[in-house]
Amino acid sequence: MAVVYQALHRRVSSLVCRLHSTYVTKMRYLNRLKEDDNLCRQAQASGTFYLFHNLSPFLQKVEKKYLVPQLSAAEMKRILEKLPEPERWLEKSVLIGCSEEHRPHFALDLGALDKSAIESELQGSFTDLRKALFVVDGKDSPLLASAQSLLRWHDSHQYCSKTGQPTQKNRAGSKRVCHASGVTYYPQMSPVVITLVSDGSRCLLARQPSFPRGMFTALSGFCDMGENVEETVRREVAEEVGLEVESLRYSASQHWPFPSSSLMIACHALVGAQRTEISMDSLELEEARWFGLEEIVEGLKREPSSPKQDDGSSLPWFPPKQAIAHQLIREWVQQQSA
Numbered sequence: 001m002a003v004v005y006q007a008l009h010r011r012v013s014s015l016v017c018r019l020h021s022t023y024v025t026k027m028r029y030l031n032r033l034k035e036d037d038n039l040c041r042q043a044q045a046s047g048t049f050y051l052f053h054n055l056s057p058f059l060q061k062v063e064k065k066y067l068v069p070q071l072s073a074a075e076m077k078r079i080l081e082k083l084p085e086p087e088r089w090l091e092k093s094v095l096i097g098c099s100e101e102h103r104p105h106f107a108l109d110l111g112a113l114d115k116s117a118i119e120s121e122l123q124g125s126f127t128d129l130r131k132a133l134f135v136v137d138g139k140d141s142p143l144l145a146s147a148q149s150l151l152r153w154h155d156s157h158q159y160c161s162k163t164g165q166p167t168q169k170n171r172a173g174s175k176r177v178c179h180a181s182g183v184t185y186y187p188q189m190s191p192v193v194i195t196l197v198s199d200g201s202r203c204l205l206a207r208q209p210s211f212p213r214g215m216f217t218a219l220s221g222f223c224d225m226g227e228n229v230e231e232t233v234r235r236e237v238a239e240e241v242g243l244e245v246e247s248l249r250y251s252a253s254q255h256w257p258f259p260s261s262s263l264m265i266a267c268h269a270l271v272g273a274q275r276t277e278i279s280m281d282s283l284e285l286e287e288a289r290w291f292g293l294e295e296i297v298e299g300l301k302r303e304p305s306s307p308k309q310d311d312g313s314s315l316p317w318f319p320p321k322q323a324i325a326h327q328l329i330r331e332w333v334q335q336q337s338a
Contacts, residue, residue: 022100029102033095034174040104041171044090047104049076050147053118053126054111055155057144059136060124066135068144069124070105079110079118094154094173096147107147109155129257134320141322142255149261153187160185189255189263193232194220196328197243197269199276203296203332204241205318206280206288212304214314216291217325220264233267241288242279245269251331254324266324268332291316293336296329 033040048070051058059066071079080086093108110118119125129148133141150173160167160178167176167185176185196218197204205216221236223229234245251266280288291299295316302317319325 026098026100026102030095030098030104033098033104034170034172037171040095043095043104044093044106045073047073047098047106049073049093050096050105050107050143051118051122051126052107052109052111052148052151053113053115055109055148055152056126056128057132057148058118058122058124059127059132060122065137066127066132068136068140069122071122076108079121083113091169091171094147094150096143096150105143107151109151133322138322145255145257149189149255149257150187152257153261157185187261189261191223191229191232191265192220192256192262193223193229193236193265193267194218194325194328195233195237195248195267195269196325196332197237197241197245197271198332199271199273199290201273201336202276202290202292203329204243204278204288204290205316205329206240206285208284209286211286214317215304215319216287216299216316217319217323218266218328219288220325222262229265229267233269237269237271240281240284242277242281243271244275246272251328252324256324264324266328268328293333296333300326300329300333 033043049072050068051071057068060069061067076090077086080089083089089108089110093106096105096107098104115126127135129144132144136144154169154173154176157176158167159165160181160183162183163178163180165178165180167178169176174186177183178185204219206219207216211217219236219240221232221240223232224235227235229250230248233248237243237245248267248269251268253266254264256262256264276290278288278290296318299316299318302315304317318329321327
């Protein structure tokens with residue numbers, strides 16, 4: 001029996017090591033592409049490309065599914081060969097990852113070209129990212145989000161904030177350099193807390209005037225300079241709904257490209273059961289209220305196009321599963337049902 005156990009242990013350990021080695025090798029390869037312009041240039045000849053047009057990703061609809069096509073280097077060459085200096089266009093692409101087989105993925109924005117001509121040739125359409133994130137396969141959403149964020153960052157950092165001189169992008173798009181000042185700029189994300197507040201038996205959700213009709217979600221806000229996550233959560237809850245957080249716990253995090261590249265830090269916060277009267281900041285929010293378990297469960301089943309109530313108002317519905325707010329709400333339901 002001991003011999004069998006040892007053999008099984010060796011096989012499991014070997015598998016874990018192979019998986020770990022694959023990940024380490026992949027990460028080190030990506031790092032080399034970011035640091036070596038010549039290697040990245042060679043990789044573009046065998047890589048795949050995700051297309052954007054003015055930051056909207058290119059999608060293809062096949063039956064009822066939306067797919068995110070990966071164009072080969074040959075297909076990209078065919079599209080770009082109609083333009084002067086096609087190689088200069090490839091230099092605008094940014095590295096966004098690679099496959100397990102080490103095939104690099106790049107994103108390229110063709111906003112200067114005629115959108116309808118590209119859509120006609122490739123039989124698809126450029127779709128607003130807010131819609132795209134909720135119709136494509138879950139594994140594609142993070143890639144599109146990170147690609148758009150990186151493309152937007154390069155578009156808005158073409159000049160040095162110190163000298164006003166043009167900055168130069170490296171081949172992979174992992175940085176920009178001002179050769180006049182020697183300053184190197186790296187893409188950055190802004191930390192944002194998103195917090196589901198509970199009094200133990202209910203959870204608090206709110207909506208802003210800009211939200212789609214009927215949609216409620218968790219409270220959120222940017223971290224101020226010098227704040228830690230705990231301080232931000234307590235401040236945001238106090239500012240937006242006038243409640244004092246007694247305790248909080250971390251749940252998860254998610255990159256989110258709106259309004260610019262943000263790191264969403266998701267938390268659960270508990271307020272005292274005796275101090276639950278909402279004092280809403282009307283400059284920030286349109287509505288904030290407590291929801292019971294049954295109402296939350298029903299709201300999770302609804303789509304944005306759900307039938308309206310008798311008075312014409314929309315029934316409450318919540319962010320789709322790709323959003324981390326959905327995960328927070330699901331976790332709260334599971335906790336209440338346990």
